[in-house]
Amino acid sequence: MKISVxxxxxxxxxxxxxxxxxxxxxxxxxxxxxxxxxxAGKTSLLEKTILSLKDELRVGVVEGDIQSTYDxxxxxRTGAPVVQINTGGACHLDSNMIQEALKDFDIAPxxxxxxxxxxxxxxxxxxxxxxxxxAMILSVAEGDDKPLKYPLMFHESRxxxxxxxxLLPFCECNPDLIEERAxxxxxxLTIFRLSCRTxxxxxxxxxxxxxxxxx
Amino acid sequence: MKISVxxxxxxxxxxxxxxxxxxxxxxxxxxxxxxxxxxAGKTSLLEKTILSLKDELRVGVVEGDIQSTYDxxxxxRTGAPVVQINTGGACHLDSNMIQEALKDFDIAPxxxxxxxxxxxxxxxxxxxxxxxxxAMILSVAEGDDKPLKYPLMFHESRxxxxxxxxLLPFCECNPDLIEERAxxxxxxLTIFRLSCRTxxxxxxxxxxxxxxxxx
Numbered sequence: 114m115k116i117s118v119x120x121x122x123x124x125x126x127x128x129x130x131x132x133x134x135x136x137x138x139x140x141x142x143x144x145x146x147x148x149x150x151x152x153a154g155k156t157s158l159l160e161k162t163i164l165s166l167k168d169e170l171r172v173g174v175v176e177g178d179i180q181s182t183y184d185x186x187x188x189x190r191t192g193a194p195v196v197q198i199n200t201g202g203a204c205h206l207d208s209n210m211i212q213e214a215l216k217d218f219d220i221a222p223x224x225x226x227x228x229x230x231x232x233x234x235x236x237x238x239x240x241x242x243x244x245x246x247x248a249m250i251l252s253v254a255e256g257d258d259k260p261l262k263y264p265l266m267f268h269e270s271r272x273x274x275x276x277x278x279x280l281l282p283f284c285e286c287n288p289d290l291i292e293e294r295a296x297x298x299x300x301x302l303t304i305f306r307l308s309c310r311t312x313x314x315x316x317x318x319x320x321x322x323x324x325x326x327x328x
Numbered sequence: 329m330k331i332s333v334x335x336x337x338x339x340x341x342x343x344x345x346x347x348x349x350x351x352x353x354x355x356x357x358x359x360x361x362x363x364x365x366x367x368a369g370k371t372s373l374l375e376k377t378i379l380s381l382k383d384e385l386r387v388g389v390v391e392g393d394i395q396s397t398y399d400x401x402x403x404x405r406t407g408a409p410v411v412q413i414n415t416g417g418a419c420h421l422d423s424n425m426i427q428e429a430l431k432d433f434d435i436a437p438x439x440x441x442x443x444x445x446x447x448x449x450x451x452x453x454x455x456x457x458x459x460x461x462x463a464m465i466l467s468v469a470e471g472d473d474k475p476l477k478y479p480l481m482f483h484e485s486r487x488x489x490x491x492x493x494x495l496l497p498f499c500e501c502n503p504d505l506i507e508e509r510a511x512x513x514x515x516x517l518t519i520f521r522l523s524c525r526t527x528x529x530x531x532x533x534x535x536x537x538x539x540x541x542x543x
Contacts, residue, residue: 262366
């Protein structure tokens, strides 16, 4: 009984995710579902990425938070179009929230849409939103054991961004070990090391991102 | 329909939490449900706290993780009795998991039991386990906006430990702002600032903890 309820939720989510994906595809829009723990640097990465690419790409953002419009205001200051979802308690975004949020959001002029998920290294990994791929951020301040303990997130992501590398001298964290453990779970991961604070490594990420844009 | 399912889950959780609480109370055992984002320092805090109090208190630990026994092994090396729960995907502990885990775990000799929850700043706050109180850790590397975005965790906790203060010179984080925003949500919070890495501030926390032990 309990299992069939969960299955129905997941089936309904997948059906709407497929509808979202078709809409994105018709618009030749690259959509990235960005996930991480709270405070790993999702919004900072988006700010830096948008400002770096603003002359080349048209980027939009869907912001997911339990409450507040704090992150949407940060993104808004970059000049990018943004819509905020408040989940009102829910610990992840689902495909229906995305469909609702995009009803009055004009995706036609965009090349790239980021969906910033709720800060949570667990639940968001289970829900497809219709994205082209999932990307995750891990801050080195979180330690190098996270792939062992939160494997689904690493398994579902196509990209791993190891952020805050400027803090490496002050943290007990070996980024080689993060990469090794992450690749044991998902050998196909594309991995970037960067610091949104200092800007180190951002150009490799934005360069790679431009190659993914749909023509 | 959906709401009634959630209500039944929460009622069942509360009933078993009450049973756990009665068992803890009969044993004059102080039980703390420790919550945070992944990598904020829960296990490090427990290691330091156990080692600091080992001559005065008998401390046990229930470790909650989605998978792996990595944290339980770390705790085991301190000499404290420990039991590991693997949730197998679930993003929080519930009271039934605690009841099962403690069936063959001798709590009689203990003064203090820590339950280390799954690393998640959202879902664990919703589930009572039978603890005396909830304590949460926030790492300064996560930023000072977290009370705005994850208010339930701050609302439900009696203690806030602001960890990794040795990283403050390298992070854009104002700990006064964390305290102000957290107290706006929960004026009764007891707050400690500390660094598990350098040991700064740990003595205030362990001193306070000793005063909470049941006689």
